[in-house]
Amino acid sequence: MKEKEARKLYNSMTNVKEHYIEEAWKEKAKRKHSIWIKWGMAVACLFFCVIAVFEIPNIFNFASVNDDYVDAGIEDASLDGNPNDYGTGQREQSDGDMEIAEQDQAAQKQETESLPEVSAYAYEGEACYKSPNNGHCIYSIPLQRAMGEYGDAVLYKVVVDVFSDNNMFESNSEAVKDEIERLAGINYTVDFEHYNDGTMDHDYFVLCGTEEQLINFAGNDNYGYMFWLYDERAK
């Protein structure tokens, strides 16, 4: 019995304001569109996951080459090495051995000084690094890539940031200067660079070393070290 009235109501609805018709229709289209956006985002995430699956093993491969000394850190896309072994080995040498070792090191230094120097590496990506813990080293991604590509065939000119309990020392601090002096004493080619760009002073702890010197870095157990290719920091 009510069907006739319902039909009248339904028919009357046809001619409601066009604004309301458009409003409902646009809402439908918008929601459909947002479903596409969600799917698009899901596909994009999947794409990045696939890329990550291919890219992460490359980072691990590089780490595994230096497996005895280096731990790979995925979380901050960095390499975190423990320099303790190198220092311990040095201390265990006897006096006679020390003399021979010094001669070897001098010869080695002469040999390595003739190697070409790398201070930059083309890398488009961005990375975020955690502060190195005491007794550990972190290598920037461009430096890792450069070491992966050139190995021990070159010298790496790097800027070193020194940390204690995850806090970075100012480059012109006494602690850093002492570190530079200590490393120079054990045949590292190190330097303290200072310049003023017209507005402010810049100080850098610069080190020039082979891949082995960086990976087996003879650091101080109380400090953490962050290594950057020279052009990353000093330019």
Added chain:
Amino acid sequence: MEDLQIIDLYNHRDENAISETAKKYGAFCQSIAFNILTIAEDVEECVNDTYLQAWNSIPPQQPARFGAWLGKVTRNIAINLWNKNHRKKRYAGMEQLLSELEDCIPSPITVEHEIEEMELTEFLNTWLASLPKADRILFMRRYWNGEGVKDLAKEYRIMPRDMAKRMYRLRQSLKSALEKEDYSL
């Protein structure tokens, strides 16, 4: 293509007007017709009649909201087709909508005068304006577009039961508004 450009094609009696209309609003018209008629051949007939009516009406008509205007034309044609055929054919779409809308019919005891269709449209405009936008859109999508409760529930990520409750509350609200004005259908 923009609506004004399509209307311009109609004004110049350019037959591309039909194909451009179908390209832009074909799916919209089809969904309106399908939700009323539910039979593919009738839907096709309805949509084709819509294009024909657009061709015959423009000019002189110059719809300001071309999409909504086409939707109205489609809905009218679909309702007429439903009225013509519903004794011969079993349509699931509009019958379901009508049975739901029966909830909105005020009790005859409380009413004073029978409302005319045009007056009812005006009343509906006022009532729709009084609703929150989200409710208005839902009501229009269900009872003007004829979209299914399950489809709407899925889209709004709620249970169909909850969507049905929301629709029931809207129908009750319309019924109360009609009773408040002492209208009879």
